[in-house]
Amino acid sequence: MINLGISGINVLILRMFFLSGGVGTAIFAETTGWGFFNLVMWPTWVEGLMALILLDLVVYGQHVLFHTIPLFWCLHKVHHSDTELDVTTGVRFHPGEMGISMLIKMGTIIVIGVSPGMVLMFELLLNATAMFNHSNVRIPLSLDQWLRWIVVTPDMHRIHHSVLAEETNHNYGFHLSWWDRAFRTYQRQPSLSHEHMPLGLEQFRDPAQLTWLHLLALPFMKEAEYQSTNHEAFNTGTHASPQSYVPKTVNPEVKVLT
Numbered sequence: 358m359i360n361l362g363i364s365g366i367n368v369l370i371l372r373m374f375f376l377s378g379g380v381g382t383a384i385f386a387e388t389t390g391w392g393f394f395n396l397v398m399w400p401t402w403v404e405g406l407m408a409l410i411l412l413d414l415v416v417y418g419q420h421v422l423f424h425t426i427p428l429f430w431c432l433h434k435v436h437h438s439d440t441e442l443d444v445t446t447g448v449r450f451h452p453g454e455m456g457i458s459m460l461i462k463m464g465t466i467i468v469i470g471v472s473p474g475m476v477l478m479f480e481l482l483l484n485a486t487a488m489f490n491h492s493n494v495r496i497p498l499s500l501d502q503w504l505r506w507i508v509v510t511p512d513m514h515r516i517h518h519s520v521l522a523e524e525t526n527h528n529y530g531f532h533l534s535w536w537d538r539a540f541r542t543y544q545r546q547p548s549l550s551h552e553h554m555p556l557g558l559e560q561f562r563d564p565a566q567l568t569w570l571h572l573l574a575l576p577f578m579k580e581a582e583y584q585s586t587n588h589e590a591f592n593t594g595t596h597a598s599p600q601s602y603v604p605k606t607v608n609p610e611v612k613v614l615t
Contacts, residue, residue: 360445362569363435366452379480382463383473392470405478408471410533412479415465417536419458420529429457431576437525438567438575440557442511442518447487451576486532490514509534516547520555524548 377384386392394404423433432454439446450458466476490509501510509530517528527544530537537543547554561567561575 359567359569359572360439360449363450363572364445364448366569366573378459379462379466379476380473382466383471383476386467386470387472391467393468394470394472396470401472405472405475408469408475409479409482411469412462412465412471413483413531413533414536415461416483416532417530417540419461420531421542423454424526424529429454432457434558434561435572435575437518438558438561438572439518440555440562440564442491442493442515442556444488444492446518447484447489447491449572451572453576482532490531505534507534508532512551515551515554515556516544518556519547520557520559521548524554 387395390396394408397404423429432451435451435454436446436449439449465471471479486508490511491514492511494511496504496510496512501512504510505513509528509532513528513534514530516524519525524544524547527542528537529542534543549555
C-alpha cells in the first residue's frame, strides 16, 4: 500500500506540472518539425524501432546518473529502501526523481523526434517491464539465462537491489539487458543465493520509519536524523527489521551501500 500511495502522488504531481508529458512533447516536436526523425524520411518501422532502442538507452544512462550524482541518489534511494521486492517496487519512486526523469525524457523526445505513438508504446513497455523485473516470480534458470540476452529478468534486476554496494552498482537496465553487457555493468549472480540475499539499504531497515510520509521526507533527512529516529524505535520496541537481513559484520570486507 505504501508503494501504491507513492505512485498515486506521483501521478497527481506529473499531471499537475507536465500535463500530457512525453506524448504531448512528441506531438509538439512533430508539429514544429523538431528532432532527428522529423528531418529524415526513413521507413516508419525503422524510426519506431530505433526510437524504442534509443529511449531505452537513455533510461539506462539516467539510472546510472541517479546512482552517481549525490543529489540524484538522495532521491533514488527511496526506491532502493524497499526491503521486499514485488511488482509495486516498480512504481516506488520519489516525486522529485519522477520530475527529473520526465524532464530528461521530454528533452530526449525533442532531440530524437520520436512520434507520439512510439512514445506511448515505450511508456507501456517501460511500465510493464519495470513491474515484471521487480516482481518476485521465479523463472527456471535455463529459461532465465536465455531471456537475459534480450530483456532484464527479475533475478537479474534483483541483484541491483542488494544491500551490497558492489552488487547494487550492477544491472541498471529496466527493459533491454544489452546495455549492462555493453557497458560492463552486468553481474550474472549475487554473492549469496537469491533466497538469502539482503535487499534494500543498510541504514534503512525499520518498516516503522518507511511509511509514505517518511519516504517523501527521506531525501531531505540527514543520515544522523534517521539513525536517531531509528534508535528511538529500538528503545520503544517498535523496530522490526526484516529477518532476511544479514548484518554487514558477517563479512566486514564487503562494502555496504549507504
